[in-house]
Amino acid sequence: MELLLVEDDERVRRFVRRGLEAEGYVVAAARDGIDGLQRAQAESYDVMILDVMLPGLNGREVCRQLRQSGVPTPILMLTALDHTEDKVECLRGGADDYLTKPFDFEELLARLEALARRGRGYTCGAPAVLELGNVRIDRQSMQVFLDQEPIDLTAKEYQLLDLLLSSPGRVFSRTHILNKVWGYDSDPLTNVVDVYIRRLRSKMRWDRDTGWIRTIRSYGYRLDPAMDLPEPALKRIG
Structure with missing residues (x-):
């Protein structure tokens, strides 16, 4: 599965990329909104992880322009903002899902899998x-x-x-x-x-x-x- 990760924080970007690649993803990475927008418009990805706070062009604007240009790639927004209005703004701007930092890596994987399916943890009852x-x-x-x-x-x-x-x-x-x-x-x-x-x-x-x-x-x-x-x-x- 091919994924585009747009994240300006180097430590977060390296951590997420390394973990996703270990899970079998092919990951392309961008460090700012402008680069992320250009990559998403030029290439086809199964899913996209897009940080909200990005230099050059913020994540919401990247998402808006992608949707306006007809790019259908499922988008998971990463946000450090935990206010309801911020999440609503992300979803209304064209994002398919959002995840608040700090996040659980296993939840990130589950959400990406769900988005990928849509685009094409201990479970309940865990043994004692x-x-x-x-x-x-x-x-x-x-x-x-x-x-x-x-x-x-x-x-x-x-x-x-x-x-x-x-x-x-x-x-x-x-x-x-x-x-x-x-x-x-x-x-x-x-x-x-x-x-x-x-x-x-x-x-x-x-x-x-x-x-x-x-x-x-x-x-x-x-x-x-x-x-x-x-x-x-x-x-x-x-």
């Missing part, structure tokens, strides 16, 4: 207990057990493990992890994810070379347990 092999998470008590032995994890370590264990085999980008566990919606310029992965491996006694948390170079991490786990490998107890 996750069990994979010899690892068990009780979400109600926030306790983790390894071979029925309780493991002492910090809050962030617990959240990281819960995220990985909820979707074994899925590759989570560092961007996605930073957003879901730490709540960042821009690049914090730290290696905090890698540090916590090392701590989690150590506490869970997982050998980096024999399975469980796999490093996916240049992307992120995947929970990849040994192949000889009893079936069913993942039990969801609600």
Whole structure:
């Protein structure tokens, strides 16, 4: 899926672009409204992320001109303004949806998918207990057990493990992890994810070379347990 991202904040632009590319998007990026307008008029995109506050030409004006020129690309507006009138103005100006900063990266993905469909998280009822092999998470008590032995994890370590264990085999980008566990919606310029992965491996006694948390170079991490786990490998107890 091809996407145009128009965002002048370099850290936000880099963070979102890296995360979307890790999810399989082909991302073109513009730093100001004029460049964004020209790109959107010259090329065809499946969806567009457009910041409201842009140099050169603000996002609302970019959106208005695109609609006047007949460009049908679905547009998701990003705004730091949380007032109802600002959101209404975006929608009446031709935007298909809006998202207020700071935003949840998973919500951004869901909204983009919905817009893309229109243009062409833990879900409700999430299990109270996750069990994979010899690892068990009780979400109600926030306790983790390894071979029925309780493991002492910090809050962030617990959240990281819960995220990985909820979707074994899925590759989570560092961007996605930073957003879901730490709540960042821009690049914090730290290696905090890698540090916590090392701590989690150590506490869970997982050998980096024999399975469980796999490093996916240049992307992120995947929970990849040994192949000889009893079936069913993942039990969801609600």
